[in-house]
Amino acid sequence: MLTLTNLSNADCDVEHILHGDACALPAILQEPGLDGIEFMLCATWDRTLFPPTYIKGVHLLFWPTWVDFWRGDRTALMAEFGSEDNIRGYYGSLNVADWVEGWRGNLRRAAECQPQYLVFHVAHNCTSEMYTRAFSVTDEEVIHAAIELVNAIAGEIPRGCKLLFENLWWPGLTFQKPQLAAELLERVSYPDTGFMLDTGHLMNTNLDLQSEAEGAAYVQKIYHELGELGKRVYGIHLHQSLSGAYTREMMRRHVGWKTSLDWQAAMDYVMHVDQHQPFHTDAARRIVETVQPMYLVHEFQHRSRDDLVRKLRIQQHAVAHDR
Secondary structure, three states, X not given: OEEEEEEEOOHHHHHHOOOOXXXXXXXXXXXXXXXXXXXXXXXXXOOOOOOHHHEEEEEOOOOXXXXXXXXXXXXXXXXXXXXXXXXXXXXXXXXXXXXXXXXXXXXXXXXHOOOOEEEEEOEOOOHHHOOOOOOOOOHXXXXXXXXXXXXXXXXXXXXXXXXXXXXXXXXXXXXXXXXXXXXXXXXXXXXXXXXXXXXXXHHOOOOOOOOHHHHHXXXXXXXXXXXXXXXXXXXXXXXXXXXXXXXXXXXXXXXXXXXXXXXXXHHHHHHHHOOOEOOOOOHHHHHHHHHOXXXXXEOOOOOOHHHHHHHHHHHHHHHOOOO
């Protein structure tokens, strides 16, 4: 099992985590004994700051709102974005073919890193639906659209590299319907596929969870319900999220809400729901022992290098926690 953490080359990570220092990444990984990183390419790759030897996986870019664009549903797009300029600003073009080429470009850049795996989000939501969770598309529709999209770009996926589909709590891959997860793997044309099980995202599908122990038990339950399909869970994004009370309160406050959110409001909501906090207890160990992944990614929201190091220390201890 490779033990990793998440890092991007966005300005926030380069400045706040690495401080622009080429020696920073090895030092950050050394103390908790990590093998490397799951990397997100948000800018031109600087090999001195992010040496390829440490890049074990690449998290592909993603657009949370995309199915309506893929299907050419202009009415839905205008309702969400308000203008063609906003649509163009979000997708980079009004032409779906240009957007798909952007995906291919991201895959080509990822291939340069020679990763062992890629991570692909399978989810869709509109910001106007975040508060209420009254979603306009179904899990089935998102899965089928994702199959179409992946098959359109599969030629750029580097051979020998696993393509791992990640679950969220929005419509798409949630692991609540194992038959849809199976269909996703069966109908994608790329041969080497599997899942990246995100524990916090999975916990966000159950608003009743009150503790890490309950969260771990729920993750184990859903994993066991996958049956043989569970063998295709090759990685874990390990973190915890106990945001059910907040989610319920926002649903109560916004009954009937249908207004799109600006970027800041949407991000504020997502950060409150998807907390990306470290496990403090042996709940973490129980999850890892149940799934036995090839890749264990300590995935956090981190404000600084000290914040990241602290969270890594806490969760590494939790994973190693004695019975």
